[in-house]
Amino acid sequence: MNTTEVARRCAEAMLAKDAASRALGIRIDIPEAGEAVAYMTVRGDMVNGFDVCHGGLLFTLADTAFAFACNAYDNLTFAAAANIEFIRPALLGDELRALAREDYRGSKRGLYTVELRNQREEVVALFHGRSASRGERLL
Amino acid sequence: MNTTEVARRCAEAMLAKDAASRALGIRIDIPEAGEAVAYMTVRGDMVNGFDVCHGGLLFTLADTAFAFACNAYDNLTFAAAANIEFIRPALLGDELRALAREDYRGSKRGLYTVELRNQREEVVALFHGRSASRGERLL
Amino acid sequence: MNTTEVARRCAEAMLAKDAASRALGIRIDIPEAGEAVAYMTVRGDMVNGFDVCHGGLLFTLADTAFAFACNAYDNLTFAAAANIEFIRPALLGDELRALAREDYRGSKRGLYTVELRNQREEVVALFHGRSASRGERLL
Amino acid sequence: MNTTEVARRCAEAMLAKDAASRALGIRIDIPEAGEAVAYMTVRGDMVNGFDVCHGGLLFTLADTAFAFACNAYDNLTFAAAANIEFIRPALLGDELRALAREDYRGSKRGLYTVELRNQREEVVALFHGRSASRGERLL
Numbered sequence: 001m002n003t004t005e006v007a008r009r010c011a012e013a014m015l016a017k018d019a020a021s022r023a024l025g026i027r028i029d030i031p032e033a034g035e036a037v038a039y040m041t042v043r044g045d046m047v048n049g050f051d052v053c054h055g056g057l058l059f060t061l062a063d064t065a066f067a068f069a070c071n072a073y074d075n076l077t078f079a080a081a082a083n084i085e086f087i088r089p090a091l092l093g094d095e096l097r098a099l100a101r102e103d104y105r106g107s108k109r110g111l112y113t114v115e116l117r118n119q120r121e122e123v124v125a126l127f128h129g130r131s132a133s134r135g136e137r138l139l
Numbered sequence: 140m141n142t143t144e145v146a147r148r149c150a151e152a153m154l155a156k157d158a159a160s161r162a163l164g165i166r167i168d169i170p171e172a173g174e175a176v177a178y179m180t181v182r183g184d185m186v187n188g189f190d191v192c193h194g195g196l197l198f199t200l201a202d203t204a205f206a207f208a209c210n211a212y213d214n215l216t217f218a219a220a221a222n223i224e225f226i227r228p229a230l231l232g233d234e235l236r237a238l239a240r241e242d243y244r245g246s247k248r249g250l251y252t253v254e255l256r257n258q259r260e261e262v263v264a265l266f267h268g269r270s271a272s273r274g275e276r277l278l
Numbered sequence: 279m280n281t282t283e284v285a286r287r288c289a290e291a292m293l294a295k296d297a298a299s300r301a302l303g304i305r306i307d308i309p310e311a312g313e314a315v316a317y318m319t320v321r322g323d324m325v326n327g328f329d330v331c332h333g334g335l336l337f338t339l340a341d342t343a344f345a346f347a348c349n350a351y352d353n354l355t356f357a358a359a360a361n362i363e364f365i366r367p368a369l370l371g372d373e374l375r376a377l378a379r380e381d382y383r384g385s386k387r388g389l390y391t392v393e394l395r396n397q398r399e400e401v402v403a404l405f406h407g408r409s410a411s412r413g414e415r416l417l
Numbered sequence: 418m419n420t421t422e423v424a425r426r427c428a429e430a431m432l433a434k435d436a437a438s439r440a441l442g443i444r445i446d447i448p449e450a451g452e453a454v455a456y457m458t459v460r461g462d463m464v465n466g467f468d469v470c471h472g473g474l475l476f477t478l479a480d481t482a483f484a485f486a487c488n489a490y491d492n493l494t495f496a497a498a499a500n501i502e503f504i505r506p507a508l509l510g511d512e513l514r515a516l517a518r519e520d521y522r523g524s525k526r527g528l529y530t531v532e533l534r535n536q537r538e539e540v541v542a543l544f545h546g547r548s549a550s551r552g553e554r555l556l
Contacts, residue, residue, distance in 0.1 A: 020193035023184040045162040048206070050409055053220045055206075058201025061193040061350055067187070079194045081547070083222035083361060083500070085389055085408065096316065103391075104401055106366060111404055112392075113381075123382055126389055127190035130498070138366065220408070222361070222500060224528055224547065226521065242530075243540055245506065250502055250543055252520075252530075262521055265528055267545055269359070269502065298471035301462040316418035326484070330493040332497045334480040338473025345465070345472075357472045361500030 007072035034106035035103035036068035048082035069100035146211035173241035175207035191228035201266035208239035285350035312380035314346035340405035346389035347378035424489035451519035454483035469506035479544035486517035
């Protein structure tokens with residue numbers, strides 16, 4: 001298998017067990033190893049007290065893209081930390097897309113950026129995640 | 140009304156509209172203005188590909204406590220940014236508690252810390268949030 | 279003046295008053311508006327108790343590049359927050375280069391990434407900054 | 418030796434080699450293990466283009482307090498990451514005090530908060546640091 005095929009096999013293995021992402025209707029694309037795109041449509045049960053998508057669910061979408069990007073190498077990796085800047089609200093019905101890419105990958109630590117955009121290509125949030133590897137295989 | 144009563148009235152107004160927190164089974168307590176406690180039990184639809192609670196939902200619980208802590212003053216306030224350190228996994232059935240407290244509050248910006256613990260009082264995550272105020276009343 | 283010329287004029291105006299950056303021997307290049315490169319050589323008075331460059335001075339170099347990148351538009355802007363991941367130590371004599379680029383710029387808030395590398399092109403630190411504008415002219 | 422004596426011995430060992438902190442005139446107090454206070458007066462060579470203390474040097478003061486707080490256990494520890502919120506400027510002549518305290522300490526990772534205040538007890542910056550331990554002795 002080439003690196004993209006390994007990345008996609010890792011994603012399939014993760015998705016099969018990921019009840020949380022499925023419950024939120026999140027779909028995943030793996031363009032290549034180290035990148036992931038996660039999609040989510042803002043539903044009625046995702047809206048908070050200010051009539052906009054709960055910021056935690058925006059984070060969850062970004063965090064999901066991050067998890068699939070950093071688990072592309074058949075090396076079990078988890079999110080160790082993340083920060084997010086909320087730039088503009090996401091509204092009921094918005095179709096969100098989180099694009100994760102790798103900024104740095106060392107033997108244990110990885111650093112990733114996730115851009116979260118709506119269907120009008122406006123930036124909704126900017127996310128930076130740090131991953132840590134366990135040194136175990138994923139597949 | 141004293142400050143604690145105002146804080147609780149703000150929380151009730153927010154909760155009434157907050158479908159997202161309700162869908163996750165989150166409950167809220169307001170000990171006093173500037174503090175909030177949010178509770179969530181890890182359900183089967185919150186677990187991710189590594190058999191632990193999705194990190195995004197841990198963030199969501201912390202973010203919810205943060206939102207209720209910073210909206211205690213009848214001054215509409217939103218989450219502008221946050222960072223989280225994931226310390227130990229939360230497992231299916233764990234009863235989580237997020238305690239938010241105010242570190243700083245200026246005219247526009249507020250800074251909050253949220254400690255996320257499980258039913259054994261172990262720290263699950265540490266969250267820091269920055270709020271921004273719109274200068275509008277909440278109630 | 280075109281945008282690059284404005285950016286360079288802003289940089290000259292800032293540098294003329296910036297005793298702190300001069301004291302650290304920091305030099306600045308402005309490739310274009312929204313980008314800045316800052317250079318610093320690790321001196322004997324920059325080394326800390328572990329025989330490596332004080333992390334605070336690595337931050338200072340990155341923060342300087344960030345300040346020059348976000349003040350390119352003749353709109354007085356300051357650093358509101360930043361985070362840094364320290365990836366590898368910088369040693370006495372290392373020639374460091376901080377490259378700042380703009381990720382997002384709204385009416386008030388800007389988000390920037392700074393990569394800090396040594397003379398062997400190895401990544402020393404990754405920095406993310408948030409700027410806030412005062413709505414005053416710089417020149 | 419009790420834990421406070423160990424912490425102070427570690428601090429003396431670090432200070433003896435720390436040219437960078439000495440060059441900035443930083444003084445250190447160790448109230449007890451896991452806490453450190455760092456003091457710095459804003460000098461003419463610390464001021465930047467906006468006539469206020471360079472944010473990087475505010476970070477450096479906080480980072481120094483953090484380094485002394487997390488190296489209190491005779492276990493060589495370094496700063497792995499940090500974030501800072503700049504709240505109000507520090508001016509020429511201001512006497513700054515950075516108080517670092519431990520929020521969490523595991524076998525490898527520690528989390529610390531540093532409050533930076535001026536001589537009027539106003540908050541200048543709020544800093545959160547993450548430390549990583551090498552498993553080597555410091556003394």
